[in-house]
Amino acid sequence: MIDTLQDHAGDLTLRADVCVIGSGAGGAVVAAELAEAGRSVVVLEQGHYWTAVDFTQREEEMLPRLFEESGMRQTVDGAFTILQGRNVGGSTVHNLCYCFRAPDPILRMWREEHGLDELTAEALEPSFARVEKNLHVVPIREDEVNRVNQVVRAGAQKLGYSGFVTKHNRKGCVQAGYCILGCSYDAKQSMLVTYVPRADRAGARIYANARVDRIEAEGGRARRVLARIVGPDGEARGHIEVKAKVVVLSAGAVASPDILLRSGLAGSSGQLGANLHLHPSVMAAGIMDDAFEPYRGIPQSYYVDEFIDLERDPHSGYVLMPISGFPVLTSSLLPGFGRDHYELMRHFDRMVGLLVLLHDESAGRVESGDVLAKPRIEYGLTEKDRRQLAEGLVHCAEVLFAGGARKVMIPTLPEATILAPGDDLSVITRRGVREGHMPIASTHPQSTCRMNGDPSRGVVNAYGECFDVPGLFVADMSVFPTSLGAPPQITTAALADRTAHHILGRWKELGG
Numbered sequence: 001m002i003d004t005l006q007d008h009a010g011d012l013t014l015r016a017d018v019c020v021i022g023s024g025a026g027g028a029v030v031a032a033e034l035a036e037a038g039r040s041v042v043v044l045e046q047g048h049y050w051t052a053v054d055f056t057q058r059e060e061e062m063l064p065r066l067f068e069e070s071g072m073r074q075t076v077d078g079a080f081t082i083l084q085g086r087n088v089g090g091s092t093v094h095n096l097c098y099c100f101r102a103p104d105p106i107l108r109m110w111r112e113e114h115g116l117d118e119l120t121a122e123a124l125e126p127s128f129a130r131v132e133k134n135l136h137v138v139p140i141r142e143d144e145v146n147r148v149n150q151v152v153r154a155g156a157q158k159l160g161y162s163g164f165v166t167k168h169n170r171k172g173c174v175q176a177g178y179c180i181l182g183c184s185y186d187a188k189q190s191m192l193v194t195y196v197p198r199a200d201r202a203g204a205r206i207y208a209n210a211r212v213d214r215i216e217a218e219g220g221r222a223r224r225v226l227a228r229i230v231g232p233d234g235e236a237r238g239h240i241e242v243k244a245k246v247v248v249l250s251a252g253a254v255a256s257p258d259i260l261l262r263s264g265l266a267g268s269s270g271q272l273g274a275n276l277h278l279h280p281s282v283m284a285a286g287i288m289d290d291a292f293e294p295y296r297g298i299p300q301s302y303y304v305d306e307f308i309d310l311e312r313d314p315h316s317g318y319v320l321m322p323i324s325g326f327p328v329l330t331s332s333l334l335p336g337f338g339r340d341h342y343e344l345m346r347h348f349d350r351m352v353g354l355l356v357l358l359h360d361e362s363a364g365r366v367e368s369g370d371v372l373a374k375p376r377i378e379y380g381l382t383e384k385d386r387r388q389l390a391e392g393l394v395h396c397a398e399v400l401f402a403g404g405a406r407k408v409m410i411p412t413l414p415e416a417t418i419l420a421p422g423d424d425l426s427v428i429t430r431r432g433v434r435e436g437h438m439p440i441a442s443t444h445p446q447s448t449c450r451m452n453g454d455p456s457r458g459v460v461n462a463y464g465e466c467f468d469v470p471g472l473f474v475a476d477m478s479v480f481p482t483s484l485g486a487p488p489q490i491t492t493a494a495l496a497d498r499t500a501h502h503i504l505g506r507w508k509e510l511g512g
């Protein structure tokens with residue numbers, strides 16, 4: 001049952017074996033695995049239940065529907081924009097389907113530096129295999145590599161840079177290119193069309209428009225989840241109380257620590273909300289000679305990994321990822337006003353975007369704000385990370401020129417940096433990357449309820465269970481001990497699968 005609570009008036013009291021908060025890459029997996037194993041499951045999801053028929057492919061309609069704060073969630077200083085989903089299926093509904101497992105050197109570092117001895121590739125293999133099968137992860141075919149990705153590949157190969165065509169989770173993709181606005185063809189194998197329907201078929205009760213305020217403990221165990229029914233205007237229309245034996249928090253790396261902080265739970269180590277990593281990204285755009293609708297086709301298929309060597313250094317590095325924009329997002333990223341802005345936008349259908357995505361050591365913090373859905377997010381770059389981002393932009397420019405770009409534009413403020421072939425690219429490093437001087441985005445906030453082998457250094461153990469509150473689990477991207485250094489959806493889902501199977505294995509103790 002998926003209930004949007006649209007016509008519901010008044011309050012609801014429910015009982016379940018397990019209450020799952022959030023229905024994205026973490027929550028949907030936990031809900032399906034536990035419901036299929038016969039547990040009674042209630043899922044509370046703050047966003048609405050939008051499906052393929054609602055995905056209009058129009059930015060002005062889809063950004064407010066599908067994204068936290070209409071796509072304008074920012075750090076307190078306004079320097080970093082953080083994109084996160086707010087709908088049944090979470091951020092998987094509008095992600096770009098790159099599929100990677102957690103890199104081995106990262107798992108090794110988590111074992112050696114964070115005491116997570118159990119997190120070996122072998123131990124995680126069954127979870128990765130299940131998730132990849134259920135999400136239909138396959139290699140991207142050559143005929144699915146669009147022009148934007150071809151330009152980046154040609155440039156990288158000319159320069160001898162390492163890169164490859166990745167795997168993705170799409171089935172029957174018509175290459176429309178609207179992934180970020182939701183797939184109207186149900187080709188994207190997001191949680192919305194995979195694990196959420198499985199949970200539903202197995203009897204889970206999934207409530208959309210149900211925003212969790214707090215979790216209450218009794219006798220040291222999480223026992224009650226309190227939520228509000230929220231209307232389209234964000235106003236509360238009624239209250240929900242769920243009494244459950246086990247609570248799984250999967251609200252993402254911003255909301256999960258916010259809910260725990262509001263509940264006064266899991267904070268004894270002082271690590272709750274801390275260690276926020278963003279995988280921050282900056283971009284350059286190559287301007288090609290011809291107009292070619294860059295937004296058509298699979299947006300990301302090629303991946304340049306020349307500048308990240310996790311075997312040598314698991315703590316730093318960056319990757320280059322092609323990107324194309326739609327008009328509203330692109331215009332919001334371009335500097336200038338009036339005619340200057342128009343001059344840049346004129347090249348919209350000739351632009352090949354290339355992102356630098358950083359494996360960040362910089363760390364921020366999430367704290368509860370005055371309003372539930374608007375936590376305070378603080379984050380600042382270290383000097384080393386600023387240098388890496390600037391160096392990455394130099395490589396973006398090199399790659400774009402080598403791929404045939406006639407100009408390269410970097411959206412520095414107040415004026416764009418515009419370069420022609422043969423220009424001295426050191427101007428990029430001289431200007432540098434500084435907060436507030438160019439748009440910096442994040443689609444991968446993580447690590448705010450981090451796992452650790454030592455209760456004084458983390459919030460949850462290797463299975464996502466809170467040290468302070470037995471029976472309260474976190475299963476989302478907030479459990480990563482450090483920045484993952486790779487696209488995170490498959491690792492998030494695999495760790496959630498592992499948490500679900502751990503809960504089943506301990507059910508007598510937890511559910512009794």
Ligand SMILES: Cc1cc2nc3c(=O)[nH]c(=O)nc-3n(C[C@H](O)[C@H](O)[C@H](O)COP(=O)(O)OP(=O)(O)OC[C@H]3O[C@@H](n4cnc5c(N)ncnc54)[C@H](O)[C@@H]3O)c2cc1C
Nearest residue numbers: 022024026046090091095096097098212476477487488489
């Ligand atoms: C634009 C974009 C592109 C991306 N591209 C890729 C990619 O190509 N490859 C990749 O691996 N990863 C990608 N990602 C990241 C990937 O989608 C995330 O790693 C993954 O979805 C995180 O899962 P999660 O469970 O932590 O959070 P989410 O999937 O965000 O789910 C959290 C859910 O909790 C709900 N929630 C929040 N607060 C509350 C509350 N108070 N009460 C009830 N519910 C609440 C939210 O509405 C949301 O549905 C992308 C992300 C974005 C935004």
Ligand code: SF4
Nearest residue numbers: 173174176177179183
């Ligand atoms: S490119 Fe494929 S997955 Fe993306 S919106 Fe189009 S059909 Fe859907």
